[in-house]
Amino acid sequence: MTLSQALAAKVRLIVWCKSCQHRAEPDIADQVASYGPDVSVIDWAGRLRCSACGERKVDFVVSGGDALEPSPRAGRGGNFPAGGKVRPLPPPI
């Protein structure tokens, strides 16, 4: 998957630093502008650097949208349990 494909699929790229756990969700359109549309997300992630500690070891996950490569850790949205358990029952009459 390239950055332009990720942008077209409307996925989110969640990246985090393996060193300090700093986490970010960069805007993909900005990344396309900076790195080019044909850069694969793997290459892109390899060129990132943590803005908090400067470490280059980052991990990432593709989440949401119509992901071409679904990750077991990434939901597609709408995975909420059915049944409205969080809704309080009406008071008894």
Ligand SMILES: [Zn+2]
């Ligand atoms: Zn860091």
